[in-house]
Amino acid sequence: MTAWHQVFEAYLTLRQAMGFKVCGPRSLLRRFVDFLEQQGATYITHELALTWATEPRTVQPAEWSRRLSAIRGFARYRSATDPRTQIPPAGLLPYRPQRAAPYFYSDAEIAQLLQATAQLSSATGLRAQTYVAAFGLLAVTGMRVGELVGLDDKEVDLTLDQLTIRCGKFGKSRLLPLHPSTGEALRHYVAERDRCYPIPQSPSFLVSEQGGRLTQWSVRRTFVALSRQIGLRGPAASHGPRLHDFRHRFAVGVLLRWYRDGVDVECHLPELSTYLGHVKASDTYWYLSATPELLQLALERLEQGQPQRVRP
Template sequence: MKPVNEWVEYYIKTLILVEQASEHTARAYAQDLHQLEKFVGALDQVSTKDIRAWISSMMKQGLAPRTVARKLAVIRSFYRFVKRQGWRTDNPANRLLTPRFRPLLPRTLTMDEAHDLIESAKNMPGPLGLRNWALMEILYGAGLRSQEAVSLNIADVDLTSRFVRVRGKGGKERVVPFGTKASQALDEYLLRGRKALVRTRTTALFVNYRGGRLTTRSVRRIVKNVLATGAIQRNVSPHWLRHSFATHMLMNGADLRVIQELLGHSLLRTTQLYTLVSQEHIAKVYQNAHPRA
């Protein structure tokens, strides 16, 4: 059996290498586990009562139920892993109830805002501008996560059939279609952008100015730079484009289960959050348009 102080390290490595979790997610998980360890002591001796006391302490400190629920999910996942490895015979977090909270609606762009944002990227000059345009088109056009986009290789993209092979969470693969606008952007980028940026052999589709594979941090910076051109005055993250993809698909009549497949969601209830977003949109349209609203 591994020493207890190596449990977290091994768990985090497994998250990154096997389950394809992002570095940001892995750091957050590690932080939650270290907080529990600081509160209760050695992780191999933690009991259900200890975790309940930790949860109670966080609630008394005023942490939002959503935050506490996320931390509990991390602890539950960690001890499920520990039990699977045979380091403990139980999962002390299993019997605890998750704090109830109202689902947070995904933050989205309007269709006009999505169009304006992508057009701003399209108008950026040089090879990096072509890359930014193609990246924004594929994030919105295929509903990809940032990690999925930066993990793409050239061989994953079929410009003829307009499909992209995506490696999602947990290493699960899915094939997602993209439209003519994304196809045009990718074609331009591959012909005139990527060739000017790549200096050594690499399979990466999206590269930085030195020719290396983009990171998720780079994607956030790219979106921030596009926003700085004055496209829209909102603090937009790359994930907004994925949320917007799903919401706009639903608003235009797409079946919820098809959207689930396109997004790579394991559970339909995750995708169902987008129905709440579209209902909110319908209510706003009604309020603005109906004479007796």
């Protein structure tokens, strides 16, 4: 093993020991270390970091920033044993991702979508039942699509009407209480699922017509087809309302209700952040600026002065 690869492996071992995921950085940094060896470099410089991060030129600026960010952490580690190391400044290749404009589904649109979903044809009828449960869960919990398809049967407690998201987007687990009506709908789904598959073919809570786990691709494909069918998208439109917009609708709905009920939103925002699985409260604050009605309510609250804080 070469000297650079020894440093690289030691860095990854340290990150793993500290609880960080290393799958993404491992692939990027291995290529960077190969580049350093090809260049005959004995230490990391700004020039070497920039040259590698911006090659090939066809790569988008977002990828440049991601590559340089991986180098930055590695260089910071290396500087502890080699003071010649130059750590790329944080603003060297700045990039601010642009969020897609969210779509706020109306109650009527969700009802129309679920009605169309209930008409999906299949040999056993399970396909329609599964997708009604899937889209319904997305709408009433704000969970991510990846969390939905990754949900195992053992993580859904329909006695207590709650489900557990294990290892969500950022490796965080959380408990989601469900409304009694949601629990009742899911119990109906489980009865139909178990009727079709008395012997489970998969540990998954939501299963396909064949009894296996749903994939994100199949869920998105089904959603797009139904969206076109009910007019949410044009017949050939590649863009339109997304599954992720269910999450937006859920978060905005909670915040609107809090403002209208006089709840101290700042006090309770961490609760919503936890429910949504956000790492930072700032990710939840984004919904305020992205929704004109919420922003207006927030401004009115500031002008009127904060109400007394209420306890959960």
